[in-house]
Amino acid sequence: MSNDASHERYDRGVAALAAIDGAAGQKVIESLADIAPDFARYVIEFPFGDIYSRPQLDLRAREIATIAALAALGNATPQLKVHIEASLNVGISRAEIVEVMMQMAVYAGFPAALNGLFAAKEVFAKLDSAH
Amino acid sequence: MSNDASHERYDRGVAALAAIDGAAGQKVIESLADIAPDFARYVIEFPFGDIYSRPQLDLRAREIATIAALAALGNATPQLKVHIEASLNVGISRAEIVEVMMQMAVYAGFPAALNGLFAAKEVFAKLDSAH
């Protein structure tokens, strides 16, 4: 980040990450500090500074796409949980998140849907117990 | 389908499939006639009669979830193309479809995004040449 332009992209990413992923996103960034600090920067710059900051698609649609893809792939449960919480942050309801997980039974099988639903259950329970 | 109740679910599925997938969906059903006619019925009943007919999530969100998941999985190009067309049918714009494909670079890698974009390009070209 040698100058103003890089800073712009980085700063836009920091703002998007905070708005979308909240504390969970910040924790991911911090967990990279001692193993791959450059990758923490890339996470901020490319997914958040570039992709999520594009105005061509609303954040509701972006988060639905993300939780659908992560539930279908089925090999990234920590990231799925972060984005289930992010989905709530951008205004998607719990009932809608549950629907997206259920729909994944059609495209990735019932185990993928079940594991997505159990991830949602854990996130909702954590949020409820924090109140 | 021995009685009225089964017919209701089947008929609801036929209507949903026609509204969402249009002619492309009908072609899938027909292509199953000589190999697995029962599976054609299940395709109509479960994904369309059950899942897509649920009012808890709008069709725009459902199709975004579907094209995101199929592009991320990367092993079902014919079905991805059917649902890119279905996305247009339910009011998602070409620019939005392109955004969803681009976003998959973050969750499933650049090759998955590229192959999703090329699938979209083919579908758009086919539709343009049909006019």
Add this chain to the structure above:
Amino acid sequence: MSNDASHERYDRGVAALAAIDGAAGQKVIESLADIAPDFARYVIEFPFGDIYSRPQLDLRAREIATIAALAALGNATPQLKVHIEASLNVGISRAEIVEVMMQMAVYAGFPAALNGLFAAKEVFAKLDSAH
């Protein structure tokens, strides 16, 4: 489930689930009660009421197909364990289950086979300790 026909399919699914997955299947259904009760119904109706109830393939073959697929996919360990137990329930021997897991080394790689074998080892140990 508004009438007799739906009830038939649901009841057939409940019976098949009990016969095949036993207590483990019942636990999956219960764990969905507070997050997605409709999905619990779909699990009973489609996989068990529709697919597993079809007479065209014996349950031995169905369970072999299931544990092979789940071990190969490698992203649904809880469901793999349920179906390793289900395989025993329908008369497949421990030695045969081990063979299926070993064979997955050929089609999905040695890590998939190893993780399948370790899942089987856990299920067998749990059953032995319950006696």
Add this chain to the structure above:
Amino acid sequence: MSNDASHERYDRGVAALAAIDGAAGQKVIESLADIAPDFARYVIEFPFGDIYSRPQLDLRAREIATIAALAALGNATPQLKVHIEASLNVGISRAEIVEVMMQMAVYAGFPAALNGLFAAKEVFAKLDSAH
């Protein structure tokens, strides 16, 4: 293959490959001759000389496991077709193969099942036209 013992394993593999995969298996071996002849030997020795030659699981069960896994993974259509034909060779009926593909809708999603069914349809058509 420096001596009698290696030859035994290799010869056992050649016999198993011929019995199970028939001409389709031989074509795979030949197609490796100019790019990776050692790998052709490994294909014969490990999957066929070692795994398929083990008496602990019958060939019917082995082929059901294989076509289920390959349909679920969805990224190896040529090998799925070889083993759909192999399934017929070891006495599995067309109707049973269709059932296994249909069942994969539950574990790997409807697109995986559809693509498995279309692969079966192609293999059956090829065999019918050869008569």
Add this chain to the structure above:
Amino acid sequence: MSNDASHERYDRGVAALAAIDGAAGQKVIESLADIAPDFARYVIEFPFGDIYSRPQLDLRAREIATIAALAALGNATPQLKVHIEASLNVGISRAEIVEVMMQMAVYAGFPAALNGLFAAKEVFAKLDSAH
């Protein structure tokens, strides 16, 4: 790309892409021009301007990692072919590429290895026929 800093990253990516992927990389970029020109820019900036330009790992290791991963995933044959050619461009021998594909039998199964070998065979044949 509003200023000097963005241009630096983009220019570094263009140079890396040309050095590594050659004409095949250029073709990918061009094929995006009418569907997703911004994504063409991201492909240049992130994978090539950021990742491949990092001095912490030599290009030989980077290409070995790439062809191994793409062969293992098995759902991105066009990109695998581009990187088999790129591997040759950075000094990896044909025999070494064949070894990497063979090794994937261990981690992703024999079908993944076979399909990787056949992709390599096609790339080598294309290059030979161009002389």
Add this chain to the structure above:
Amino acid sequence: MSNDASHERYDRGVAALAAIDGAAGQKVIESLADIAPDFARYVIEFPFGDIYSRPQLDLRAREIATIAALAALGNATPQLKVHIEASLNVGISRAEIVEVMMQMAVYAGFPAALNGLFAAKEVFAKLDSAH
């Protein structure tokens, strides 16, 4: 293993496994003793006695290919950790391992890269605490 030739292959595999995977590899073999002892032998014979013992590719390249593939597949974390340690054993630096994981963001998505980096972090911490 009825004679000298089988013993040669097995012994070569034992030596390669010890040199590459060290104690972690030995633990995998031991954990198979009571569930699938024959598979322990196959793990030694095919991946190590056959593949890793081939002189056509150096061990550095082989381990880079392995950790790249396992991080990309994302469904075999225990094996990824074994091979992150194996990578150190054959002379790959921690910084290089981190680079390979980061590069997987391009081919398998950011979650795959993150999970690979966290696996590396755990392995490095375990090694540091053992001193």
